[in-house]
Amino acid sequence: MSAEPIDPAWLAAHSLPDHGRGTDKNARGRVLLVGGSMFVPGALGLTGEAVLRAGAGKLQIATVDQAAMHLGVLVPEAAMIGLPTDAEGEIAENAAYRLMDAASHCDTLLIGPGMVSKTSAQAMVEELLGQLDGEQVAILDAAALSCARSMAPRIAALDGRAILTPHHGEMASLTSMAIEEIAADPIDCARSVAAVCNAVVVLKAGATIVAAPDGTALRYASDCVGLATGGSGDVLAGIMAGLAARGADPLTAAVWGVWLHGEAGLRASARVGPIGFLARDLIFEIPALMNEAGSASPAPRRSEAEG
Incomplete structure (x- = not known):
């Protein structure tokens, strides 16, 4: 089955929220980013900066307590929440109690980057x-995808306000399909999971597929081999979270995130070289790309009223 291309025409028809003069940081949305470990303590630095470069107004980062102070220096714009850490250097299994209030007050909850x-x-x-209500968006990335299969009913209960970001290996775990089967028909695979989980699915590969619960499918391929580098997916997750917090619906946030990520890769390739640019090199391209592509729709946020 075919998928619609992610191109300037689609982006123009699905503009990002516009935040004009007088907009404060609350109106641009709040992101709660949960993840990290002592094995990859810097991953959330990439994700967090991408959240802010995509335009979110406020960011809270929750990670293992040994890394929280260092991340606070790396991303000084973010508030930091240190979480109990287990003997393996991972977030402790009982640590969620520290985040209940933060989760209930964010606009977008992103779980998984940097977790093992x-x-x-x-x-x-x-x-x-x-803790989420009918307006908040949840994004499950990396290790957080490991439970998506068993938790499909709970994800589906979010009524389409979830985004799942598997690569082909993670999709194989989600579906019990072989990676070769997924590669043979990624569009149908992404559509099937989107329908079961009632969520937007971003199936990452050289050609990325974005599928919605209603069967909508879109495709983006930049042929940018440099994007196949450590931390690239962490940046993509952050872009989508920032856009969703600003008020973009989950499908729009996912599609724009994929496009911005891919186009940032092309610009980094031209500036640095086709191979050897770093995931952090993508982040600085995001604001200019958004500005050039344009955005025009109003975006009232739940945070405006909360102050």
């Missing part, structure tokens, strides 16, 4: 998804 332990990630997902 599937058990810890599942505990976070199980506890925090229950």
Whole structure:
């Protein structure tokens, strides 16, 4: 089956929220980013900066307590929440209690970047998804995807306000399909998971597929081999979270995030070289790309009223 191309025509027809003069940081949305470990303590620095470069107004980062202070220096614009850490250097399984209030007051909850332990990630997902209401968006990335299959009903209960970001290996775990089967028909695979989970699915590959619960499918391929580098997916997740917090619906946030990420890769390729640019090199391209592509729709946020 075919998928619609992600191109300037689609972006023009689905503009990002516009935040004009007089907009404060609350109106641009709040992101709660949960993840990290002592194995990859800097991953959330990439994700967090991408959240802010995509235009979100406020960011809270929750990670293992040993890394929180260092991340606070790396991303000084973010508020930091240190979480209990287990003997393996992972977020402790019982740490979610520290985040209940923050989860209930954010606009977008992003769980998973930089986490290694599937058990810890599942505990976070199980506890925090229950704190969300009908307006908040949840994004499950990396280790947090490991529980998506067993938690499909709970994800579906978010009524389409969830985004799942698997690569082909993670999709194989979600579906029990072989990677070769997924590669043979990624569009149908992404559509099927989107329908079961009632969520937007971003199936990452050289050609990325974005599928919505209603069967909509879009495709983006930049042929940018340099994007196949450590931290690239962390940046993509952050872009989508920032756009969703600003008020973009989940499909729009996902599609724009994929496009911005891919186009940032092309610009980094031209500036640095086709291979060897770093994930952090993508982040600085995001604001200019958004500005050039344009945005025009109003974006009232729940945070405006909360102050």
